Amino acid sequence: MSSKKNVAIIGAGLTGITIANLIKKRINFTIFEKSRGLGGRMATRRAEPYQFNHGAQYFKVENKGFKDFLNPLIKNKIIKNLELNHVEILNKEIIKKFKINSKKYFTAQSKMNDVVKSLAKNNFSIKLSCKIVQIKKLNNKWFIFDSDIVSYGPYDWLFLTIPPNQVIDILNKDFKFIDIIKKIKMNSCYSIMLGFDETKKLNFDTALCLDQDIRWLSLNKEYQDNKEYFNLIINSSYNFAEQNINNSKIEISDYLIKQASDVLCCKLDNYKYKAIHFWKYAMSQKSNNLGSLLDENLKIIVCGDWCMNGRVEGAFLSARDSVSKILKYI
Ligand SMILES: Cc1cc2nc3c(=O)[nH]c(=O)nc-3n(C[C@H](O)[C@H](O)[C@H](O)COP(=O)(O)OP(=O)(O)OC[C@H]3O[C@@H](n4cnc5c(N)ncnc54)[C@H](O)[C@@H]3O)c2cc1C
Numbered sequence: 001m002s003s004k005k006n007v008a009i010i011g012a013g014l015t016g017i018t019i020a021n022l023i024k025k026r027i028n029f030t031i032f033e034k035s036r037g038l039g040g041r042m043a044t045r046r047a048e049p050y051q052f053n054h055g056a057q058y059f060k061v062e063n064k065g066f067k068d069f070l071n072p073l074i075k076n077k078i079i080k081n082l083e084l085n086h087v088e089i090l091n092k093e094i095i096k097k098f099k100i101n102s103k104k105y106f107t108a109q110s111k112m113n114d115v116v117k118s119l120a121k122n123n124f125s126i127k128l129s130c131k132i133v134q135i136k137k138l139n140n141k142w143f144i145f146d147s148d149i150v151s152y153g154p155y156d157w158l159f160l161t162i163p164p165n166q167v168i169d170i171l172n173k174d175f176k177f178i179d180i181i182k183k184i185k186m187n188s189c190y191s192i193m194l195g196f197d198e199t200k201k202l203n204f205d206t207a208l209c210l211d212q213d214i215r216w217l218s219l220n221k222e223y224q225d226n227k228e229y230f231n232l233i234i235n236s237s238y239n240f241a242e243q244n245i246n247n248s249k250i251e252i253s254d255y256l257i258k259q260a261s262d263v264l265c266c267k268l269d270n271y272k273y274k275a276i277h278f279w280k281y282a283m284s285q286k287s288n289n290l291g292s293l294l295d296e297n298l299k300i301i302v303c304g305d306w307c308m309n310g311r312v313e314g315a316f317l318s319a320r321d322s323v324s325k326i327l328k329y330i
């Protein structure tokens with residue numbers, strides 16, 4: 001009987017953790033994540049008593065395999081069906097108003113990063129705060145290096161589950177699909193997080209602004225010690241983020257808060273907490289429907305949401321595709 005292969009999975013977002021779940025019985029693996037925690041763009045920022053899901057806030061589940069994969073999370077009350085009041089705003093007027101209450105949409109019961117955390121079993125080997133910057137092949141085995149030039153390996157295969165621009169930083173031109181990856185474009189986005197200790201009287205939970213530099217507003221109330229706290233997320237439009245990549249974050253947040261305040265006709269400068277996050281690679285500009293990209297000579301697989309539709313379900317589907325492709329080699 002052949003011994004189990006050793007594999008490195010780079011990235012601990014939904015794609016990386018899904019791969020680990022689907023393949024755990026067949027291989028030995030270590031997951032490498034540059035951040036301090038798991039979840040990637042399914043992100044949560046805690047700043048007691050405030051809490052913000054400032055990446056994906058909800059996601060669509062259409063694929064039966066994805067629904068089955070998520071069933072334990074539904075059962076364990078990590079995720080629930082989405083129920084909210086949504087509006088669309090044009091020229092500072094609400095032009096559409098509807099309730100989203102569909103069995104197809106899910107959101108976190110509380111923290112979005114709990115989704116990935118709960119899928120990452122305690123026995124998974126995960127190295128946090130470990131940014132992989134280089135890979136090298138020696139005697140037909142992979143060695144990978146972090147930003148402190150510490151090396152890890154040997155590995156038979158590498159899974160890269162990180163955004164395309166970050167893949168290009170690591171892979172060299174020999175990778176079979178490098179030209180396809182170079183053509184993928186990702187949108188950027190600023191997320192402003194504001195915490196208030198007085199409730200704002202707004203008659204919606206999420207708003208899409210169709211003609212502003214702010215694109216998305218989302219409100220969320222939390223109860224703690226019988227007190228109500230109010231969390232507001234303001235996301236910029238992709239265009240605005242693109243045009244203001246190098247501008248001062250203070251100026252950007254002041255500008256976007258002022259615009260949100262104008263659109264909502266509501267004072268927003270009395271926040272008790274403020275933070276800004278720049279998502280350089282928030283979402284792919286279009287669906288790419290590539291599945292995953294396996295180079296059998298190099299023994300590298302590249303996958304992630306951007307290989308599919310740039311969404312949470314796409315991350316799962318790309319991960320599943322990569323596992324089905326690697327099975328004949330391990
Ligand atoms: C603001 C925003 C709103 C969104 N809204 C929605 C939505 O409404 N619905 C929806 O379905 N999706 C939404 N998304 C997209 C969704 O979050 C992603 O599709 C999904 O989380 C992608 O998962 P992933 O594992 O493929 O990638 P990621 O979550 O990006 O995971 C990749 C991981 O790799 C790590 N990493 C990167 N480089 C390295 C390196 N060199 N070494 C080690 N680790 C590395 C990163 O830190 C990250 O944790 C949104 C995203 C953003 C940012």
